[in-house]
Amino acid sequence: MEETNAKLGSVTTGDSDGLLVLTVGGCWNIGGAEKLESSLGAVTPRPGQSVRLDLEPLESIDTAVALVLRKTIKRLESKGHTTELVGARPAHAAFIDLVSTNDRPTVCHPPKENPVTAVIEHVGSGTYGALQEARNVIGFLGMTLMAIARCIVHPSRIRWTSLISHIEHSGLNALPIVGLLSFLIGIVMAYQGADQLRRFGSEIFVVNLIGISMLRELGTLLTAILVAGRSGSAYTAQIGSMTAHEEVDAMRTLGLSPMEVLVVPRVIALVVALPILAFFASMVGLLGGGIMAWVELGIRPALFIDRLSSALTMSTFIVGMVKAPRYSPSLLPWWVATKAFGLQVVQKALAG
Amino acid sequence: MTDETPVIRIRGLETRFGAQVVHHNLDLDVMRGEVLGVVGGSGTGKSVLLRTIVGLIKPRSGKIEVFGQEMAQLDQMGRRAVESRWGVLFQDGALFSSLTVAQNIEVPLAEYTDLSADTMDRLAAVKISLVGLPADAGDKYPSELSGGMRKRAGLARALAMDPEMVFLDEPTAGLDPIGAADFDKLIRRLQKSLGLTVFMVTHDLDSLWAICDRIAVLAEKRVLVVGTMDTMLRHDHPWVHEYFHGPRARAATGN
Secondary structure (H helix, E strand, C coil): CCCCCCCCCEEEEEEECCEEEEEEEEECCHHHHHHHHHHHHCCCCCCCCCEEEECCCEEECCHHHHHHHHHHHHHHHHCCCCEEEECCCHHHHHHHHHHHHHCCCCCCCCCCCCHHHHHHHHHHHHHHHHHHHHHHHHHHHHHHHHHHHHHHHCHHHCCHHHHHHHHHHHCHHHHHHHHHHHHHHHHHHHHHHHHHHHHHCCHHHHHHHHHHHHHHHHHHHHHHHHHHHHHHHHHHHHHHHHHHCCHHHHHHHCCCCHHHHHHHHHHHHHHHHHHHHHHHHHHHHHHHHHHHHHHHHCCCHHHHHHHHHHHCCHHHHHHHHHHHHHHCCCHHHHHHHHHHHCHHHHHHHHHC | CCCCCEEEEEEEEEEEECCEEEEEEEEEEEECCCEEEEEECCCCCHHHHHHHHCCCCCCCEEEEEECCEEHHHCCHHHHHHHHCCEEEECCCCCCCCCCCHHHHHHHHHHHHCCCCHHHHHHHHHHHHHHCCCCHHHCCCCHHHCCHHHHHHHHHHHHCCCCCCEEEEECCCCCCCHHHHHHHHHHHHHHHHHHCCEEEEECCCHHHHHHHCCEEEEEECCEEEEEECHHHHHHCCCHHHHHHHHCHHHHHHHCC
8 A cells, every 4th residue: 555646734732711622734635635634534522512614725636535524524423522624715615515415325346255154155166167067078079979979970061270270279289288298207217217217227228217107197197188278278367258248149140150260270270280299299209308318327329219119018108198188178278278268158159 | 619739739740641632731739628520531640630639640741739738759658648538439439339328338348547446437327417317328249239229339439538528430420310409409409518629520411410519621631620610601612511511501590
C-alpha cells in the first residue's frame, strides 16, 4: 500500500461556549482520507456535548473525504451528540450532498461460505464434474472417430494444408524440447544406472538398461506427455479463442463441420507426428546415455553400439513405436486439452 | 469553465504499427473541465490515440504532456502518480470477471490508498449509486450484468480514485438509443458535479450534440480541426461536411 498524491490538510479542535469545534482545513483528498478519518475518530466529546464541524478553511474535497465527513457526523450523532456543519463552500456542500444522497446500503462481496459445507460441496461438485467429464470425453472420442471415419470414406474432406501445418507445429517444432528432455534423461539414466550396477561389477549392462528402457518405454512416454502438454494446451487456446470470437459458429452457419475442419487435422497430425517424435526421442536418449557411458564408464561408442545391438531385438523397437500412436491420438493430448479449457466449452462449440 | 493550461498537450505525435503510419505530426490540447469528443472514420486511429495517451501504446516520436508532465520523461513512480489521477473506461467495461462490481471498484482503492475496508465498501457503494446502478448490483459478477450495466460499472471503476480526468472509449457504442441517451446524461451530470475533464472517443452524433464542449476530428493522420459544433458545421473539408451534414447528423440535430 502506498499513498500516491496524498494531500494532508489539518484538523484542529477547539472549544467555544461549551461547543466542541472541529475545524477541517487545507487540502484533503482520497490519499489522506484514512488519516482524516482517524484524526476525526480520535476526537471524543464529553457526553451530551454538541459538536460543530467547521469546513471554512477547507480548500479541496473529493468523494472519499466527503464520505469520511459524513461517517464522522453519523458516528457522533449515534452517540447522542448534536452536530452542525458550518462554513462549507457551496461546491463542498454540494459534494457532501452528492455523497449523502448516494450513500446507501450495498452488498459489496459475495457471501462468505461456511468452510465445512464448502469442503463438502467442493468434493461433491468435483465428483459430479469428473463423472460428467468422463461422459463428455467418451462422447468426444466417439465424435472424433466418426469424423475420421467420414474423412476416410470421403478423402476429399481431409484438409491437407491444415494437416501439414499441424504436423509442422505439433511435430517439427516440438523437436527441440523433446530432444532436450530425452537427452537429459539418457544422461541421468546412464549416470545413476552405472552407479548402482558398479556394485555388482556389471557396469556394462548400463547399455542394456538405457537401450531397452529408452526404446521400449521412455522415448514414447516422454514424447506423449510433452506433446500432450504442449500441443494440448495450444489446441485449447486456439479453439477457445475461436469459440470466443464466434468463428466456430460462423463455420457451422457456412455449412462447415467444425469436427472435420478443426479436430480431424489435429488428431491425424498427432498420429503421424508422434511416432516420428518418439523415434527421435529414443535416438537422442541413446545419444545422451552413450555420451555419459563413455565419460563415466569409459565405454567407447563402438563398444556401446555393439552391446546395444546384442541387447536389442527388432521387437523392442517395434513395441515402442506401436505404443506411440496408441498414446497419442485422443487420450493424452485430448484429455489435457479438454481438461484445461473445460470440455463443455470446446465440445459445445464443436457439437452444437 | 475552462482555464488556459491544457491538461493534455500533444505535439508532433507519430504512431506506427510496422510500416503503417497511424498518426503523423498530430497536435491536440485538452482543456481542464471540458468534454472533448474525438471523431473520425473507422481506422483513423481514435482509439489508438486514446491508448497512446494513457500509455498502452508507445509513440514513435512526439511529446505527450499530461497535467503538465511529459509522460515519456516520467519514472515508474511518476507514472503511477499520474495514472491515479485519471480513469479509463474501455469499450465493454473491461471489468475483472472474477470480482464483483464493488470489488472491481475497490481494486484501485486497495492499490493506491490505505482506506479501511468499511470506507472502501461505502465508497464503492457511493460510486455504484453515482453511475446509476441499483444497490443490488454491488455483489454481482460482470457476467451477470447487461452491456449497459457493465459500462456503468466500468465507469464507476474509472471514477474510483476521484480522477480529474476520464478517458471514455466509445461509451455509447452497443447501447440502445434510450440507454445511450441516459449514458450521455450521466456523463454530463458526473462531469459537472465532480468537475471532470472528459476525453471521449465516439461515433455517436447524439453524444456529440448533447454533451461535448469541443470536438476534434481525426483525419489524414492528424487532428484536422478542433472546435465547437458550430465550427464543425461550417468546416468545408469533405469528410467533415459529410459527417456533420449527413442524414444521421440531421436526425441528431432534429432538422
